Amino acid sequence: MLIPAHFEDLPFDPQRPRAPRRQLRLESEGSTASGETARVLIHNISTTGLLIESAVTLAQDERIELALPEVGNTAAHVVWMSESFYGCRFETPLPASALGTLELFSRVISKAAPSESADTLPVRIARLRKEQGLTLEALAALVNVSKPTVWAWEQGKTRPTPERIAALAKLLGVNEDELLSGRDGNALAQALNQARQVVAEAFGVDPARVKVSIEL
Incomplete structure (x- = not known):
């Protein structure tokens, strides 16, 4: 309510x-x-x-x-x-x-209200916290804020400061860009490496010579 x-x-x-x-x-x-x-x-x-x-x-x-x-x-x-x-x-x-x-x-x-299915920063914080097995109170203690503050982050009422973002990302097992944008940096790197391998094998060249361009 x-x-x-x-x-x-x-x-x-x-x-x-x-x-x-x-x-x-x-x-x-x-x-x-x-x-x-x-x-x-x-x-x-x-x-x-x-x-x-x-x-x-x-x-x-x-x-x-x-x-x-x-x-x-x-x-x-x-x-x-x-x-x-x-x-x-x-x-x-x-x-x-x-x-x-x-x-x-x-x-x-x-x-x-933000959609529960939307991959927003509040949704990511809540999802990653649960994946780490942390309660609101436990995460609040680790970041040195109050439990209502973490609750407000996850509800989209307030936004963590840049300093808190860095600490949150480390505690939640992701990098800052992944926490803020939702993009999985490791998955992207793996996809790029696979693309280079496929192109290199097709043209018989060293994968290091293959450059991949991404347009969003």
Whole structure:
């Protein structure tokens, strides 16, 4: 479930003069009614809490309010954070029926999600990690990042930095070009060698004299 949303600042609360009050509003059409730019993505939501990605910096145990259809304003607290990802727990669990309504919002951008069959960088990272027998947590520890960060790479939410790409390629058993492009360098080299051998045998020349040109 992926739901676009945005933060709106709530009026000053004299009971909590130092704590900012924010309300998280869903965007059923992918745009804000008020023109706010504090965009948020709700990645997962359950009856007990939710995982959000936000450029707005939240504090540990910060209280936010969510405007949810069929439920109204619902309070949640930040219980963990990792870079731009925040795990929040509802003060009062949601009714199970509310999740069905929220599912409708996620369908708005479901077509924009990368295809599972497409050979993209996120797909390659996930596939190679599994081939190496590594869990999200294990790969995160080896690359010295958080588990949600690796999860975000594999979901296409963020992209590894060049330094992380180098470390990932080494840990996943491929070179950097293969990780970034999906091209198997070893397979290409073998194919070129075979082509040289075939041409050399046909014309009776040394394979080293055969040059192969590839047009893509």
